[in-house]
Amino acid sequence: MQPETADAGFEVRKGVREFVLVAFPVAMFGVMFGAASSAAGYSVGVTVWSSAAIFAGASQFVFLDVYRQGIPVWSVALAVFAVNFRHILYSAALARKIAHFSFVQKTAALFLLTDLQFAIVEKRYEAERGRWRVAPAFYFAFGICSYCLWLVTTGLGAVFGALIEDPAVIGFDFVLPIYFLSILMGFRARRSFLPVVVVSAAAALLAQKWFGPPWHISLGGICGILAAGILTAIRGDKPVEIGDAMMQPPGGEGADNG
Amino acid sequence: MGEMLTSFWSQPVVWVLALLGVVTYLTRIGGYLVLSRFRRIPAPVKSGLEAVPMAVITTLVVPPALSSGVAEFCAVAAAGIASLRLPPVAVILLGLAVLVALRQMGL
Structure with missing residues (x-):
């Protein structure tokens, strides 16, 4: 293993530069989430708090979608857990690469672990394979910029959103399914994409008809997961090493913040 | 100020969000730890x-797309096709534009 890059200033500049390249879509998603949160009736303070506490676009949109009257909190938590499940795979893949971070650095670094953060770290690690170990200065420069921009833009979106009297006029009453579709399509290069989507959709529709919400989410999800596992078992693939390239981030890099 | 903070923390939704923050953090450390x-x-x-x-995301797209109305269904279909070529932000804006246009036409 090479010694740590001596120049932290260089790493910080590099992290900030990487961030600037992807800042625009993050900002757009931030404004959209803020406006959608306002449209759902939440104050600017609650909206920014959601960004500060969760810091994951998809989780926050799931909250807007699923947290309604009559839906138990455990079910909202389960949906958030499942939608963010990919982070478990990211953090497993990252584990060896940040083994040299201190305990506090690891604790903070994993809090900042978004799709984008993972993609940027993996990209540079691959490009400079063997010559670079993940520098905390680089990691945190990127991560802290993301966090700040996310808080600011979701706050701005909430302020703008509060000015819109009727969200339906700009279609914002239906922004959540469209947002989730755009995230879903990022996975379309996966081999199991089509079978999983078809099985989950069919199971969700049946579960909604028979049991009502929120069962369509958990039952639909479980059926899709089983479909993926069973298909792979039928193909008889070999066990997979944990670590390098175990998990590719969804397509459309720079797409979603978390 | 103190009073404002007290009323902020007295909203149940604030605690739900804190819980969801913990759940999200668990996914972020889960792979590392387990x-x-x-x-x-x-x-x-x-x-x-x-x-x-x-x-899971499929279950958040398909049921509302099929049960909300013609304009909503068309907006999701258009966004789905657009996502083969366009980045996500453009896909969402296009989906909303289609939705608003079709609603104006009375669908």
């Missing part, structure tokens, strides 16, 4: 794990 202890995992388990977000 999954990285295994050197290899069986291929079906891996592909099942990888499918979790796809499977």
Whole structure:
């Protein structure tokens, strides 16, 4: 293993530069989430708090979608857990690469672990394979910029959103399914994409008809997961090493913040 | 100020969000703490794990797309086609534009 890059200033500049390249879509998603949160009736303070506490676009949109009257909190938590499940795979893949971070650095670094953060770290690690170990200065420069921009833009979106009297006029009453579709399509290069989507959709529709919400989410999800596992078992693939390239981030890099 | 803060923390939704923050953080440390202890995992388990977000997100798209109305269905279909070429932000804006246009036409 090479010694740590001596120049932290260089790493910080590099992290900030990487961030600037992807800042625009993050900002757009931030404004959209803020406006959608306002449209759902939440104050600017609650909206920014959601960004500060969760810091994951998809989780926050799931909250807007699923947290309604009559839906138990455990079910909202389960949906958030499942939608963010990919982070478990990211953090497993990252584990060896940040083994040299201190305990506090690891604790903070994993809090900042978004799709984008993972993609940027993996990209540079691959490009400079063997010559670079993940520098905390680089990691945190990127991560802290993301966090700040996310808080600011979701706050701005909430302020703008509060000015819109009727969200339906700009279609914002239906922004959540469209947002989730755009995230879903990022996975379309996966081999199991089509079978999983078809099985989950069919199971969700049946579960909604028979049991009502929120069962369509958990039952639909479980059926899709089983479909993926069973298909792979039928193909008889070999066990997979944990670590390098175990998990590719969804397509459309720079797409979603978390 | 103190009073404002008290009323902020007295909203149940604030605590729900804190809980969801903890849940999200658990997913972010979970792989590091649990999954990285295994050197290899069986291929079906891996592909099942990888499918979790796809499977769940599908359940948030398809039922509302099919049960909300013609304009909503068309907006989702248009966004789906657009996503083969356009980045996500453009896809969302296009989907909303289609939705608003069709609603204006009375669909």
